[in-house]
Amino acid sequence: MTLLIIFLMALITFSTRYLLIHPKIPLKLSARMVSFLSFSAPAVLTAIWVPIIFIREGQLALSLSNPYLISASIAVYVAAKTTNIYFTLLSSGAIFIILRITM
Amino acid sequence: MSEKDSRQIKKFSNLSHKTFLGIVLKGFMDMMPLNLAVIPWGILCGSLAIQRDFTILEALLMPLIVFAGSAQLVATELIGGNAPLATILFTTFIISSRHFLYGLALRDKLKVLPSKWRYPLGFLLTDELFALSGNSKSFKGKVRLIYAVASGGSFYLCWLLWNVIGIFAGSYLPDLTTLGLDFAIAVTFIALVIPSIKNIPILVAVIVSGVCSVIFKLLAWELDLVLASILGMCAGYNVLRYQKRNEQMNDENKL
Incomplete structure (x- = not known):
């Protein structure tokens, strides 16, 4: 039974990824739609990372004792200044580890 | 076949061994932060499957063919708790539905590709590959296709590897998710989004x-x-x- 569920799940995850890039699907994107969709990457990725930072254990965690919030603020600053992914990861990661140990 | 096509094909076949490896390596290196950021989840997914009485084959099939992060995790819990089939599949669909946005956003670029590129890229189209696909020239030309398959493929292999570690060593490892490692994925996405x-x-x-x-x-x-x-x-x-x-x-x- 579990095997069957896994195969059905695979069908679902593949379909959600593949369906809309299939050429036979009768779907033509207008210029407006393309312009709208150009915002998808920043919008979706942000909707993934922001809750990790601001919601801890199901609660809104806006206090300075939330190490995620402080480290993420540093990450945003470094990413904006340097645009270097590794530099951003290392600097904010180091701050995060220090905060986790000391707080 | 137009003259331009044949010229392009000639150019592709001239793609030397060295440049090919170079492109693959670049794809791998660009995906590296994301490959590393998902270590705790991969290990968690693998070890959770074993804890929920999945056989090794079933636990391996999850990253091999379902190849999802949160959907895999949630479904493993649901299957372990004997939830009804409809609940499991519906939940999988809801969690996975954001991929429709990715497909839509990349439709005009990917629908024109031959199926030997389109199917694998569709399979590999995760949050992570989408995050690296922002360039207006992405997926255009063989070099960028190889790059996409290499970066997406490296993510697939790493996800599989982290799951395998979880399956076989999960019971010996501490619970990595309590160490605050979810910060890794958040900061990786920050590093990708802010400069854009x-x-x-x-x-x-x-x-x-x-x-x-x-x-x-x-x-x-x-x-x-x-x-x-x-x-x-x-x-x-x-x-x-x-x-x-x-x-x-x-x-x-x-x-």
Whole structure:
């Protein structure tokens, strides 16, 4: 039974990824739609990372004792200044580890 | 076949061994931060499957063919708790539905590809590969296709490897998720998103999407991620249109 569920799940995850890039699907994107969709990457990725930072254990965690919030603020600053992914990861990661140990 | 096509094919077949390896390596290195960021989840997914009495084959098939992060994790819990089939599949569909946005956004680029490229890229189209696909030239030309398959493929292999570690060593490892390692994925996405904010419309899209995602998550809405994203996209799109209208009006006033 579990095997069957896994195969059905695979069908679902593949379909959600593949369906809309299939050429036979009768779907033509207008210029407006393309312009709208150009915002998808920043919008979706942000909707993934922001809750990790601001919601801890199901609660809104806006206090300075939330190490995620402080480290993420540093990450945003470094990413904006340097645009270097590794530099951003290392600097904010180091701050995060220090905060986790000391707080 | 047009002359241009045959010229291109000639160019591709001249792609030397060295440049091919170079492209693959670049894809792998660009995906590396994301490959490493998902270590705790991969290990958790693998070890959770074993704890929920999956056989080794079943636990391996999850990353091999389902190949999802949160959907895999949630479904493993549901299967372990003997949830009804419809619940498991519906939950998988809801969590996975954000991929429709990725398919839509990349449709014009990917639908024209031959199926030998299109099917694998469709399979590999995760959050992570989408995050690296922002360039306007992505997926155009063989070099960028190899790059996409190499980066997406390296993510697939790493995800599989982390799951395998979880399956076979999960019971010997501490619970990595309590160590705050979810910060790794958040900061990786920060490092990808922030430099892409090049104008006011994108900034608005990011702020609206971020604020909505927190509100919807606190309200425990099932489609929180997709709804927040769409609202953010709407906001950004409308600001862009407003800017363009203003520009037009200014131009007209000048005349």
